[in-house]
Amino acid sequence: MSEHQPQQPGIFSGLWATARRDLLLAWKRPGDVLNPLFFFAMVCTLFPLAIGPSAEQLEFIGPGVLWVAALLSTLLSLNSLFLGDFEDGSLDQLLVSPQPLPVLALGKTLAHWLTSGLPLVLVSPILAMTYRMPGSVVPVMMLTLLLGTISLSLLGSIGAALTVGLHRGTALLSLLILPLAMPVLLLGANTVSLAAGNDIYTTGIWALGAYAVASLSLAPYATAAALRISNE
Amino acid sequence: MWKFFHRLASPPHFYRLAAIIAPWFAVPGLLLIAYGAYAGLFLAPMDYQQGDAFRIIYVHVPSAYLSLMAYMIMAVSGGIGLIWRMKLAHAVAAAAAPLGAAFTFLALVTGSIWGRPMWGTWWEWGDPRLTSELILLFLYFGYMALRGAIDDTAKADKASAVLALVGVVNVVIVHFSVEWWSSLHQGQTLMKKGGPAMDPGMLYPLLGMILGFTFLFGSLLLRRVRTEVLFRERRTRWVREMILSPEGS
Numbered sequence: 176m177s178e179h180q181p182q183q184p185g186i187f188s189g190l191w192a193t194a195r196r197d198l199l200l201a202w203k204r205p206g207d208v209l210n211p212l213f214f215f216a217m218v219c220t221l222f223p224l225a226i227g228p229s230a231e232q233l234e235f236i237g238p239g240v241l242w243v244a245a246l247l248s249t250l251l252s253l254n255s256l257f258l259g260d261f262e263d264g265s266l267d268q269l270l271v272s273p274q275p276l277p278v279l280a281l282g283k284t285l286a287h288w289l290t291s292g293l294p295l296v297l298v299s300p301i302l303a304m305t306y307r308m309p310g311s312v313v314p315v316m317m318l319t320l321l322l323g324t325i326s327l328s329l330l331g332s333i334g335a336a337l338t339v340g341l342h343r344g345t346a347l348l349s350l351l352i353l354p355l356a357m358p359v360l361l362l363g364a365n366t367v368s369l370a371a372g373n374d375i376y377t378t379g380i381w382a383l384g385a386y387a388v389a390s391l392s393l394a395p396y397a398t399a400a401a402l403r404i405s406n407e
Numbered sequence: 408m409w410k411f412f413h414r415l416a417s418p419p420h421f422y423r424l425a426a427i428i429a430p431w432f433a434v435p436g437l438l439l440i441a442y443g444a445y446a447g448l449f450l451a452p453m454d455y456q457q458g459d460a461f462r463i464i465y466v467h468v469p470s471a472y473l474s475l476m477a478y479m480i481m482a483v484s485g486g487i488g489l490i491w492r493m494k495l496a497h498a499v500a501a502a503a504a505p506l507g508a509a510f511t512f513l514a515l516v517t518g519s520i521w522g523r524p525m526w527g528t529w530w531e532w533g534d535p536r537l538t539s540e541l542i543l544l545f546l547y548f549g550y551m552a553l554r555g556a557i558d559d560t561a562k563a564d565k566a567s568a569v570l571a572l573v574g575v576v577n578v579v580i581v582h583f584s585v586e587w588w589s590s591l592h593q594g595q596t597l598m599k600k601g602g603p604a605m606d607p608g609m610l611y612p613l614l615g616m617i618l619g620f621t622f623l624f625g626s627l628l629l630r631r632v633r634t635e636v637l638f639r640e641r642r643t644r645w646v647r648e649m650i651l652s653p654e655g656s
Binding site for chain 2: 333337338341342347350351353354355357358361362365378379382386393397400401404405407
């Protein structure tokens with residue numbers, strides 16, 4: 176290596192830079208972070224209103240309701256993952272950057288998870304209590320949501336990259352992502368149900384973890400490919 | 408050998424070749440389906456447990472098999488188009504999607520009709536295959552919606568190819584997760600996979616139907632790809648010359 180060449184920043188500096196920038200943007204516009212959370216809480220409120228306040232019933236449907244609400248609220252926040260960058264041209268800057276695009280995409284997805292998935296996990300115990308979830312089940316539910324929202328953010332980033340710049344984006348994004356997200360929902364909600372029924376639930380946790388690891392290692396490449404295609 | 412492939416990839420050559428090959432798929436396909444339908448509906452013995460109701464298997468199993476096969480064709484040709492930039496492969500993927508969705512729908516409808524006498528319900532969430540087939544139908548819908556939403560054909564091709572490839576990985580995961588899920592519910596055990604050896608009088612019509620459906624699918628696919636190619640190449644010289652030539656065709 177020649178000494179005169181300017182020092183190239185490492186891979187992780189690109190990751191942190193994109194993640195930090197998005198986090199800063201989220202800090203300046205807290206509505207973007209809070210709205211999906213309110214949505215999550217409201218969907219959880221809808222069910223008791225619709226099916227009645229019977230404690231037994233609520234206890235039974237609680238895990239499923241929390242998971243469906245988490246999935247929908249993640250979908251809601253995904254649309255804006257690349258939209259702002261697409262509109263103001265910073266997405267083009269990411270595309271021409273010498274940094275590997277999958278890493279930059281991962282940085283943006285990381286910021287998305289920190290501002291949408293993680294708050295969901297932190298708020299979920301409060302809502303779980305209104306559904307009379309036993310205290311021993313709450314940590315299991317938080318763990319499934321933690322692993323599940325990681326997968327959902329990563330899967331969603333592929334869909335968001337495919338639909339960025341399309342007019343009918345939001346509805347299309349849901350149509351693309353929901354079938355892909357069904358295994359996560361199925362594993363997550365049923366693992367919590369098993370734990371609530373004092374059954375062996377570790378299979379579901381391992382499967383969710385495997386899904387999260389697999390999507391962490393594969394999804395950024397698909398997202399990068401999709402971003403390049405969408406911005407040709 | 409390579410020359411053959413290169414010529415195959417050229418749209419005008421494929422367009423002519425497909426017209427010649429398509430009947431060779433259609434005729435055996437229809438003959439096999441005619442045999443399978445007759446032998447399956449009239450000659451095959453009654454099932455000792457399900458009576459005549461089992462005969463819907465002759466439509467259900469071939470459709471279910473083709474619904475997966477069409478998805479594989481769609482994803483593999485999408486991948487070929489993405490990697491080797493072969494335009495014809497994208498046309499194949501575009502043509503395969505509605506066919507696959509149609510067979511998936513057929514498999515769902517026949518499965519539901521079969522479920523009515525067997526389970527006493529039109530829809531049984533406890534059956535893993537019914538549920539994964541439904542998710543497969545949604546995947547097809549998403550794929551076609553994405554294609555429809557992007558105006559630029561080249562862009563639509565590539566974007567939908569990425570989606571199809573992501574979907575392939577997921578189809579496997581969906582299958583296993585749904586199986587795990589339905590085992591929690593102690594699902595029905597009526598439809599055991601494969602089961603004990605099938606009576607040859609039942610089996611041969613089924614094999615005939617599967618092969619016949621596959622041939623028919625091949626012929627339909629070739630025809631659809633032909634139309635797709637013609638539409639995509641509508642501004643090229645060979646299409647104009649062909650249409651203006653006295654033979655037409």
